[in-house]
Amino acid sequence: MAITLFKYLDFNGGLAMLEHHNLQFTNATKFNDPFDCHPALFDYSHVPERPHNWPPADFLSSKGENDMKNLRNSIWMCCLSKVFDSLLMWAYYNNHKGICIGLNKDAVLKCCQHMFLGMMYPFAGEVKYKDILQKPDYFKDHPSWDDLLLTKAQAWEHEQEVRIITKDPVWIHAGRDIPDEFKKDEVVDWKEIRHYVPLSSDCFESVFLGVNMLPSNKTKIIDIAKKLNPNIDIYQMTLDPEALRLKGEPVKV
Template identity: 50%
Template sequence: MNHNQSGNSILYKYLDINGAKMMLYYSDLQFTNATKFNDPFDCHPSLIDFSKVPLERCKGWTPDIIELLESDRYRRYRERAWVCCLSKVFDSLLMWSYYNSHKGVCIGLNMEKVAKHLNVSHGMVVANSGYEVQYRDIIEKPDYFQDEIDFYHYQMCTKGKDWKHEQEVRMFILDPSPSSMKLLPNQDDKNGPIDWKEVRAFPEIGGECFESIYLGVNMDKNEAEKIIKTAKTFNPDIKIYQMEINSNAFRLDAKRKK
């Protein structure tokens, strides 16, 4: 196993109500283009140091041109990559707050079963096993011409330390197949051509992949019943939990629903 590859058999996806309904109804995973995340450093070529060009690499070109050519390759990698973001934890106060104000859902996924549904039919390169995000300072960026690391995975799975609470694990698809691409409900071409990088990839997975569902502390009861009904349609054995406030600590507890 790659040293950055996650060994977690269950990973979690935080969603608002609408996102959870869509994911459960269509039994799929959402992959977002790597240029469209809220962190401008995410998957950015500037995470790697291309500036120390050895003279033997120039071959008649200036070091500046070699630096530009190599960094541009990783800029294009970023534009071609679609990423699915998951977490190792289901009870993060910050994650529940950021994604759905404790009114949404966290879905537990059996990653061994998920991996069986993701294959080369979904894109040119498909990472169907999760890779743990590494949280670093940007001053630690590696030397492209000297360090011996997997620079593509480094680019896809490196974030600033401010995001460490997410405990993120990622899967990614390079050049998703057209059959996996779907417009979001609010996307249309009435105002001109749609930016292809705004389109999400939604490869389908089986209902057996949905291992558990966690309902937010502030979730509407009627919405909760709809979510449970939809989930049990795909997997009658899915585990349902209600998140509750722990009165003795700043912590969320998960209570199994019968």
């Protein structure tokens, strides 16, 4: 059974994604949650016994933390959601004036992997939310990348996030964008560079229009979406006052 994942965007971001039919990957250090992919998610204090206590325990602890820091610096990911009707997610993106794009998970992964030349094939992972963190022991628990890249605080659970993750990306014929504020600089922080991976039209399954989207913006989105994929499903988000929730009503085009 096909799995659909959803990308929430403001109007301009959504229009650009449909026009360029691509997916943005961002460095793991650039997200709005300061705990995201942070080396502090691990416990480096339980250094195992070594002959003659060499190398020193503080060296091994620092090395472990630096290894996880370097891993974080080398990871780029795209954040998606399992749901299209989150009130909070819609509120984040332009007060319900944005859009939500439904993407076929398998088709997206196929495009990403086909375009990739880097250290690790892109893969999809589901975020795990925790209220009290029992830190994995870096030396004894053999923590996996999932512990670093797919652990978030319970406060973010409403996002129901799924991430497409890759390491040291090199994309074939894909775009890279240096933010305008850095273009004047001689030296650019490479972690500020966002990678854009082209997607095939079959990746785009549906578009959901925000409750408060302007009529003129709706017309623009519908036109570009139908040009991209004539079979794409368009929905207008509406209010369900009986349940205090959102629902999508099909738009006939």
